[in-house]
Amino acid sequence: MMSQMEGGCPLDYNTITDLFLQRNMIREATAFLLDVLKPNLEEHAFLQTKVLEINLVTYPNVADAILANGMFSHYDRPRIAQLCEKAGLYLRALQHYAELPDIKRVIVNTHAIEPQALVEFFGTLSKEWALECMKDLLLVNLRGNLQIVVQAAKEYCEQLGVDACIKLFEQFKSYEGLYFFLGSYLSSSEDPDIHFKYIESAARTGQIKEVERVTRESNFYDAEKTKNFLMEAKLPDARPLINVCDRFGFVPDLTHYLYTNNMLRYIEGYVQKVNPGNAPLVVGQLLDDECPEDFIKGLILSVRSLLPVEPLVDECEKRNRLRLLTQFLEHLVSEGSQDVHVHNALGKIIIDSNNNPEHFLTTNPFYDSRVVGKYCEKRDPTLAVVAYRRGQCDEELINVTNKNSLFKLQARYVVERMDGDLWDKVLQPDNEYRRQFIDQVVSTALPESKSPEQVSAAVKAFMTADLPHELIELLEKIVLQNSAFSGNFNLQNLLILTAIKADSSRVMDYVNRLDNFDGPAVGEVAVEAQLYEEAFAIFKKFNLNVQAVDVLLDNIRSIERAEEFAFRVEEDAVWSQVAKAQLREGLVSEAIESFIRADDVTHFLDVIRAAEEANVYHDLVKYLLMVRQKAREPKVDSELIFAYAKIDRLSDIEEFILMPNVANLQNVGDRLYDEELYEAAKIIYAFISNWAKLAVTLVKLKQFQGAVDAARKANSAKTWKEVCFACVDAEEFRLAQICGLNIIIQRLMTWRK
Template sequence: TVDNDLALKIYIKARATPKVVAAFAERREFDKILIYSKQVGYAPDYLFLLQTILRSDPQGAVNFALMMSQMEGGCPIDYNVITDLFLQRNLIREATAFLLDVLKPNLPEHGFLQSKVLEINLVTYPNVADAILANGMFSHYDRPRIAQLCEKAGLYMRALQHYSELPDIKRVIVNTHAIEPQSLVEFFGTLSKEWALECMKDLLLVNLRGNLQIIVQAAKEYSEQLGMEACIKLFEQFRSYEGLYFFLGSYLSSSEDPDIHFKYIEAAAKTGQIKEVERVTRESNFYDAEKTKNFLMEVKLPDARPLINVCDRFGFVPDLTHYLYSNNMLRYIEGYVQKVNPSNAPLVIGQLLDDECPGDFIKGLILSVRSLLPVEQLVDECEKRNRLSLLTQFLEHLVSEGSQDVHVHNALGKIIIESNNNPEHFLTTNPYYDSRVVGKYCEKRDPTLAVIAYRRGQCDTELINVTNKNSLFKLQARYVVERMDADLWEKVLVPDNDYRRQFIDQVVSTALPESKSPEQVSSAVKAFMAADLPQELIELLEKIVLQNSAFSGNFNLQNLLILTAIKADPSRVMDYVNRLDNFDGHGVGEVAVEAQLYEEAFAIFKKFNLNVQAVNVLVDHIQSIERSVEFAFRVEEDAVWSQVAKAQLREGLVSEAIESFILADDTTQFLDVIRASEDANVYPDLVKYLLMVRQKTKEPKVDSELIYAYAKTDRIGDIEEFILMPNVANLQNVGDRLYDEALYEAAKIIFAFISNWARLACTLVKLMQFQGAVDAARKANSARTWKEVCFACVDAEEFRLAQICGLNIIVQVDDLEEVSDYYQNRGCFAELISLMESGLGLERAHMGIFTELGVLYARYRPEKLMEHIKLFATSLNIPKLIRACTEQQHWKELTHLYIQYDEFDNAAATIMNHSPDAWDHMQFKDVAVKVASVELYYKAVHFYLQEHPDLINDLLYVLSLRVDHTRVVDIVRKAGHIYLVKPYMVSVQSNNVAAVNEALNAIYVDEEDYDRLRESTDMHDNFDQIGLAQKVEKHELLEMRRISAYIYKKAGRWKQSIALSKKDNLYRDAMETASQSGQRELAEELLVYFIEKEKKECFASCLFICYDQIRPDFALELAWMNNMIDFSVPYLLQYIRELTSKVDELMKDKIEAQIEVKSKETEEKNMVAQQNMYAQLLPLALPAPPGMGGAGLSGSFGSTPPMSGMMGMPGGMGMPPMPAYGMPPMGSY
């Protein structure tokens, strides 16, 4: 018996790896093969193993292939090879399973395999391919190829998803019978607007009825992308109103577009959806009413309700009525009026009358609605057509039912007036009609009836118009007087009323004499007054008041008569005053004053004992002081004397006025008296008046003015006595006033009494008592006081006292400048400097003192300025002192201040602008490195070039890290001093700046310093190399020309360099240049040149130096033809040696390669023999399935099936013939 387990253990222990692998394969434990091989580091023939498994266990082969795909380092067999092995045996499902698993990562490099798995399934199992595509796991396959296969396999939806050209999509999309509608609708969402519409057109073209639902659904779904207008045009293009109806129906509730609503109505009407038409016309607010009405009339639907909805809602009732009547649809007219909208019945009746409808039908229509009818509109419609009589029966029915509707009674009244059936009775007894309406109706028929109607309704405007028009002024006058309405009176009495005179005559002659009502009279009088008709009013009032009527003693009418006379006829006023007694004396008198009737006013006031008002008229208007004094003596009233005194005061009779005030015992006007007394300078009389006033009142103004009056009358003793007595005077104000008016002695007494030391000091200054002023200022201790005293002392040249004051002022920063300006304006420079110097030692000395002293030194003692600046640098206001030094042109000191203030830019600028005074080389160098403005560096270079060229390099060394060397070189070159800065340029040449390099090179050329020039061009390459080479190539010095050739060589101008070297017989340089160029032509041309010049040694040297460029045949030919073989022998020997070495090395490589090939062949043979030793352990190879034919499959067990021997699958079942393994040719991918 065979014990396989024991054999396997022995093989494992003996490390017989091929045996172990074969044993595992025989046991179908393929996973253990991979594990064991990894453990022992053995690489089995995976392809052979896979082929072996395929013959017996296809699913096991799939599993083994998947295991290999998961091995570290990748699958040992290419996926394509594995796939082909499955397909050779027609294992489509297994191949698909394998590929789906390994292609899960969806990598771009697997695109070919993705295409293959889809192709084989689309050809054999389309459902599997559809599932794969639905899963969306692949994205790198050949989409156009798959699209074609999907179309052939009947997977039209997948084909649509893969096609990217419109003709392909249009060809496929018409197969709607095989495409799920919802998927097709969703597909439209992936297309552009234009493509989607094109496809929709094709679908409708192919099968309008069958595809309409899909198109409608797609249009609904993607209306925003496609556009509503485009979708509507699509349906209209195919006259598919059904599609338009279903499409627009879903948007109607959310759309406000009139066109959409109309098209929906149109589509519904044309598809017979009458109920929907009726609903939309009733509910929608957005369709075009005119357009819809016209459409519905044209389409002539059997049901008129949609048209009724439109016309009723949008006011086309006459058009509706005409349409219904013309089409004999009378029942719809009755239905509309009775049920739909009775309020529009008048419009319907009017249109029926216009259409000459029989009256019986109209009457019946009216009576059928009756109480629901709007009577006013109905009457208007019938009245416009002169058919009011048609409504008689209807109106009488309403009145009999108790209707109080004004329109009913208006209409009935018009019918009665028109028929002249006792209209006066109706107009006076009917309480319900509208007087304005009925009166208007009566005007052209009987104006008196119109007046009756208007009077009843108080229609003022209408009554006035009709009475004016028909000259019924007596009726008009009676009506206006009875109305007692101010607005009505104003209306009839306006000046532009052409009938005013006739009206007034009737009022005066008829209406008012007939009246017994005071209110009517009063209203008329007020109206005349408001209308400004004074003459007519006087005439009326005289008749009423003076002619013993019932209104003769009326207080108001007497007032009115006098007042009217004052306004209209002043000559009658005095007579009325004397004849009448019952009027308002005060009020009328005031009006007379206003009217400038002063004598009449005086008479009125005197008549009613209004003495104050009377005297006021005398003094204010008649302006007679004498008559007023006489009147005052006559009545002996204090109030009258007060008025007289005031008048005298106004007239400037101050003394007389003061006497009158004393007689009136009037102290109330003391302010006016004081003011007038001061203006008239009558202070003695003022003293008497103020003493009288002081007895009655305690007023600060009185006491103050009394002191002032004493001072004005030079009564100093009375002042001293008065201020010691109790008083309420405002002594401070009095003192100030006395001071302002130069009454200094009196002011001194007041200020000393109230201890106002500041004002006392000022007063003493005015009195030229300076010592006392200083003492008072010291007590006041006020800066203002100190300044006043100080300035006064300066003006008086009391400089000692002025300095005492000044030291107390300058410690205040704000006052220092004022003191300084005051001294300087008066030329006291020395005294001011002395004051400031004294101030330096004060405890409260501040920066302003030090600064101001510096400014003064700058102006008046410049020799002390620098010392002052250095001593007190930290105590100075440097900006202010800078301005002073600038004004006084102290440039050295200004520079020092700028440096102290860290204004290095200004310091440098000052030094350069004022170098004779301010320049110092060491100082300028220190300042220059601290300057912030770059432009100042270059300004400094200009400055030194002009004024201190010998120190220019020293400055540039300092600035070398801050300046642009190119700009510096340009500045110096333009100034013509480039040689002057050579040391500077040498020091900065390490920066390799082009301008510096070129400038130095030019200097070296001019100086013929070829060593330095060669060094410069070697070390620094940033310059115009060709320009320099051209400049020196014709130089008289050989070394200079050699440098030119060297520069050409560096620049790659090999020919120019060689030509220049040959010209100067620098053959070595020429040979080195040709060698460095690497160009064969140049080397060979140089050889020819040496032969032409018979330079044999140079020829030999050139062969060695240019060894790599020169061809041996060319060199040998030249040497042989020119008898220089001997000189070429060293070159030939070297070449032969090199060639021999290369050949030997090649032969050695070839032999080693042959040996390696043979060893590989031996190893392969041994491996095949070892594998075949276990061939009997494996199952026999099965024959290929039918259709797979080919001799290659019947070979030995251990051989690999030949790929090229496979035959194609024959065509059949409607499929085209396919190449080997059922796969399309490789070229198709």
């Protein structure tokens, strides 16, 4: 039959189809149409629709297979959609409907739609339609359709938007949906809100282990928000809350929550197993919550050496509950702990309990002086000083003693420390407490000291600070009063020298009262400072008589006092200084007398010159006779002869020249002659047989006969002439004649030669 149709004129497919249908040959009509409609032409749209209609009414499975095969494209889709819906082929209906109300009406028939196919269908919808359909599914059967919606949300979350999906589940308060949806997305998200919502949904759905895991592993949830939620949720297991609070520093909040909810075993577990380092914070909060001390003590002892002492002490100290730690600290000490924080805390407890705290502060080698000292300041400043002294905490000790007017303790400490920088600090001009400090150093600290090094350091500090008046106070206290350093050589020196510099009115008193100082050096300084009377007193005190008389002569300029002093000490060197001064002042006779007392021959030239100028030959003779006993000088012997002549002691001259001497008699004779001391000259010339000079000298003496006799011995024409002329002038013609004859004889003898 088909062959006949194909060989003849074109067939009317619709007529043939009707023939089959009139005879109720549904299957044959279907087979025919499937065969002829294979080309899937647009002009066969009616027949494509028809074959689907007849099968959807009679054989829905066949229609479903035809649609599944996808061989037709031009049929009436709305019509087929309606028929699919009536036939219960809801998935095919969904695939053919193009309007949202239709889709929403059909899609709720999830009991008849394969879930995976439905999930895949959501991928064909727009974001808005998909969300609307998901909402309808949840509205119709929240519990039954939740897994399909969750699966669709997970599959298409990028297209739908995570926030939109979350909002959908939240709209229906479906924490289970949120939990399953966010669980797949969590590992790839860093959004704090996503992580929080996952924790929240897990908690509300009873997934405690998952809550514990995420709170322990995730780094992205909002800690504060999560903590607050978990506290409100009051889960039977506190581990999630412990994770959050431990990781993000909410330990006090955690402790308060656990304590108020009577979850003490979790407190113990946290401190002992999770984080012993946070035990101090736990203890602090328990104290705030007025937890029984026995529980807290037990908690502390259960951790013991794992517990950080310093923060624990801080927490207890802030609450004035340090004594709570007594047993714990004593236990650590008994185990040999040298931890500074342990000993600091124990020291604070001992101080608060007033259990012989000074013994602890001075003997315990392990505590921190600054920490414990600071603790003592408000309780007992003197104990603070003990602690600071032990640790040499200079600045802290100075501050606490200033603040509490403990200047005696401050002074003792500074003196004992012997530290130049510390001295410099307390002696600074801008230190408002400097005067009080100095008063205590002077009145107490140094007089008590037995250490020369301490005294030396203090004195040096006062000198460095340029405090001469205060230094005088200090030195007076330890030198003039009965102290261990009263006779100290250096301190006595320093006291006088400082007074010379700063307060000269005190110097004389010091000189009179002190005995063990450097007289020569101090005396020289006094001279330089023009303290002449003080210098004189110093030199006199130390039997430095030459220096003393020099002060009288050179500085005080009193020869009278110098002479009196020389009479008192009867010292050659002193008389010598006096003599020289008298000589300079023109007191020649006095000077000669002093030189004689001094037995000083070293200045004979000056004495001779001065005596001749002053015409004090009597004194000069005495001096030169003394000099001759010590020195054999031609000048001395010559001057002695001349002095004898000047005072007309001719017999002494005659006696002297007969004695051994080193006088230059010729020169002396000539000098005597020139000075018209002819009698003395006659003695000298006669002694040395200088007949020519003797002749002229006798002429001067008008001893003409003697002159002629001397001329005869001289036998010199010149001498004869001089004597001759003198005789003529004196009208001694007979003698002149003798001289003339001798002149002629001398002339004749000369011609003969």
